[in-house]
Amino acid sequence: MLKDLFQKKKKYASVTAKQVQKDVPQGIIVKCPSCSAILYAKELEKNYKTCNKCNYHFAITSRERISYTLDNENFFEYDEDLQSCNPLEFPEYEDKLASDIEKTGLKEAVVTGEGTIDGMPLVFGIMDSRFRMASMGSVVGEKITRAIEKAIIKNYPFVLFSASGGARMQEGIYSLMQMAKTSAALKELDRQGGLFISVMTNPTTGGVTASFASLGDLNIAEPGALIGFAGRRIIEQTIRQKLPDDFQTAEFLLKHGQLDQVVHRKDMRSFLSKIIKMHALGGGHH
Template sequence: MLKDFFGKKRKYATVPNEQSKLDIPEGLMKKCDNCHKIYYRKEMNKNLNVCPNCDYHHPLSAWDRIHSLVDEGTFTEWDSGLTSANPLEFPGYEGKIAKDREKTGLNESVVCGKASIGNQSTALAAMDSGFRMGSVGSAAGEKIARAIEQANEESLPFIIFTASGGARMQEGVLSLMQMAKTSVAVKRFSEAGQLMISVMTHPTTGGVSASFASIGDYNFAEPGALIGFAGRRVIEQTINEELPDDFQTAEFLYNHGQLDSIIHRHDMTSTLETLLLMHQKGGEQT
């Protein structure tokens, strides 16, 4: 059914010729991580960081993700000042957090808030793999749980885009506790009859894949996303078997019934608009 939602005309980036490549200052071009073709960075950004040659979905920052989805000027951030501490006094942790804040302009690995998509209000969370590889510590888990609870209070749908290496090792068991905290928040949200949409992007692994990322009413993924709990080598050594080449990809999970659909980044907004409309409370399609 969801394939009928797709159909946006896609825009493609321009491939510079060899002479122009020599004339362009460093930093103005981007090489695809998959096919290694080179494009103008500005035009790749306009193409939502999707390679026009091989369709590889490069990571999007949390703010680029949000701006690509929501109606202009409608996003209001929640809990922007909530930040990580160093509860275990892990050596060098505070310095790494400070560097990631400077690099990304974020206080944490997830941005949460409220916005409109297609003139329909929703709560929204976007994780950023550029901040500690999108890992979830006490602050990130708290932000996600609070966003779900706030969505419940306001009777809003909740949409989350995950991109994470899992629990943040520098916070030990406190980071692992976020799996339970966020999952309980989702359970209460579901029992209240609210809608949750989870979109897993590359990569979604570890404790994130084993908790809130996988328990939405709709579980989607972007093409080619790595999704899984333990690493490939760990699993192969444990079961003493070689795994398929596409193991832990979005396509493998979809083919084995673990995802509802794989959605191209260019089709994401229209798909979300349709789902929000279908589940609009008080409408004909509740």
């Protein structure tokens, strides 16, 4: 009899475990990819999509970035209809673009525009990694360049959140030319006394790191962001040496003088506000 009871109990227990699994609607809980903690999606939202156990910063959309950073999500978008064509007639490139447009609701991998932080106006750009891994094609370079030119005309600071897999191979030399174009525009912003704050998020790599992302008056990054030019494996094979575990992380770059600050997402808005205020008080433009 005891044996029967035990078997019944065991059976009941396994049913409830399965039942619970079934009863939890999708999207209620999220597993942290870094520490495997189980997090409630609502709590994660409240915590700016960062893990409250290990501080892991989840990837976020351009829309979320706007809501975390700007006053009342107040954002006037620039050049929202600019779209890539296929200059090299690269096979299947148009299909991939069309699929990303449908999936993300964006026309390209960068969103640019203007808004305010604590009432102070700025030109704002966000690269969105859901679109072709935020690779830099000719439209990404063009939109960023136009945003910089707007910042010069309006005497506004320029803040850009980068996240990118690098130059977009389907556009070949057209993509690589954007490195020079964006850098030349930033040189002009600098000549006019403008402020450029570059914020690198996970990951910022390749031609983006090698051009505009590293040219800020202030280069900052989110914790744990992967930032680099060539990939780890390529470097290790080239120099025939093992690289440190934390190589190419934001913290490693900060330690070696390539970043000015690592700023947690929840502190980003107040940090940017402070810098923009200091720039204004120092007689920088705006």
